[in-house]
Amino acid sequence: MKRSDRNTLKWTVMMRRAIQLASLAEGDTSPNPLVGAIVLDNSGNIVGEGYHSKAGCSHAEVEALEQAGKRSRNGTLVVTLEPCCHQGRTPPCTELIIKSGITRVVVGMKDPDKRVSGKGISLLMDSGIEVIENVLQKQVEIQNRAFIHRVKTSRPWGILKCAMSLDGRIALPNGSSKWISSEASRLKVHRLRAQCDAVIIGGGTFRNDNPLLTSRGLSNPEPLRVLFTKSLDLPEEANLWDTSIARTLVAYGPEADKSLIRKLPESVSKQALIESTPKELLKELAIQGCNKILWECGPSLATVALKEKCVQEFVVFIAPKILGGLPAMTPLDNLGFEFVDQAFTSNNISLEKIGKDFVIKMIL
Numbered sequence: 100m101k102r103s104d105r106n107t108l109k110w111t112v113m114m115r116r117a118i119q120l121a122s123l124a125e126g127d128t129s130p131n132p133l134v135g136a137i138v139l140d141n142s143g144n145i146v147g148e149g150y151h152s153k154a155g156c157s158h159a160e161v162e163a164l165e166q167a168g169k170r171s172r173n174g175t176l177v178v179t180l181e182p183c184c185h186q187g188r189t190p191p192c193t194e195l196i197i198k199s200g201i202t203r204v205v206v207g208m209k210d211p212d213k214r215v216s217g218k219g220i221s222l223l224m225d226s227g228i229e230v231i232e233n234v235l236q237k238q239v240e241i242q243n244r245a246f247i248h249r250v251k252t253s254r255p256w257g258i259l260k261c262a263m264s265l266d267g268r269i270a271l272p273n274g275s276s277k278w279i280s281s282e283a284s285r286l287k288v289h290r291l292r293a294q295c296d297a298v299i300i301g302g303g304t305f306r307n308d309n310p311l312l313t314s315r316g317l318s319n320p321e322p323l324r325v326l327f328t329k330s331l332d333l334p335e336e337a338n339l340w341d342t343s344i345a346r347t348l349v350a351y352g353p354e355a356d357k358s359l360i361r362k363l364p365e366s367v368s369k370q371a372l373i374e375s376t377p378k379e380l381l382k383e384l385a386i387q388g389c390n391k392i393l394w395e396c397g398p399s400l401a402t403v404a405l406k407e408k409c410v411q412e413f414v415v416f417i418a419p420k421i422l423g424g425l426p427a428m429t430p431l432d433n434l435g436f437e438f439v440d441q442a443f444t445s446n447n448i449s450l451e452k453i454g455k456d457f458v459i460k461m462i463l
């Protein structure tokens with residue numbers, strides 16, 4: 100094996116480890132990305148590891164370099180994302196890297212943030228540091244698809260979750276839906292919530308189900324619970340009004356009766372929107388630092404969210420049950436298609452068995 104091939108393999112192995120480190124903070128870093136880093140000494144031994152655990156905390160490069168100390172001199176830094184070069188909540192990582200004596204930096208992907216986007220790499224190269232780019236780039240991009248999507252579109256990555264019977268029903272004709280999926284599937288949903296920054300429902304789901312919308316302690320803090328309502332005509336007693344366990348945001352549009360706001364608990368946050376549309380809601384959640392959100396709403400809101408490109412991923416739980424009933428009891432309303440080739444489709448699909456249920460995941 101040629102030396103260049105051995106080095107390529109080595110950087111691939113080290114980058115894979117850095118990706119694993121980054122994943123330890125899944126659901127905790129927003130609005131920042133997931134980042135992992137490794138420091139190798141001049142003999143190629145790992146002397147430092149780190150990952151970005153939370154916004155405002157040390158970046159992955161800082162953790163890895165601090166752990167390595169003087170052993171980083173003439174060594175290599177492997178990092179999943181291009182090091183930052185701007186002052187944010189923490190100092191720029193490029194300055195620390197240059198001062199550390201590192202002679203080579205291996206990068207998974209460029210930072211899509213315009214404040215960085217190649218500038219960090221240029222600063223390192225101008226300082227005489229060798230930079231190797233795009234190692235396992237696709238894997239790093241997949242890991243940070245939510246962050247990339249928010250930076251490029253000013254909207255969080257949207258996941259639409261639903262549970263249905265084998266015949267495609269999400270409820271009985273009387274609206275009863277507890278429980279279509281199994282306990283194991285509901286645990287999977289709690290884990291999915293823990294990886295998201297916010298969980299969104301509409302007024303119909305709020306009134307019919309009175310959901311709690313927490314991860315059941317799998318995430319600390321719990322994701323933001325968002326009630327998207329047009330009317331503000333809401334029950335005075337509800338699980339979402341208990342903000343001792345998780346924060347709640349009520350978002351409403353211009354047509355809402357503003358006099359009803361005073362009936363909401365003071366501990367609940369309120370957000371007026373320019374329009375009562377999913378895209379306006381997601382713009383606001385992006386401003387609030389959300390990278391990834393979960394839609395757990397009914398068919399009407401889910402359909403509008405899909406039409407407005409506020410859904411990038413489907414997670415569908417299919418239970419081995421036959422419910423029958425009204426044709427309308429399906430996850431989506433009419434999308435207005437006239438031809439089959441207009442349908443939303445994807446080549447990125449996975450199937451998993453959870454207890455007695457099946458979970459289909461599709462990225463658009």
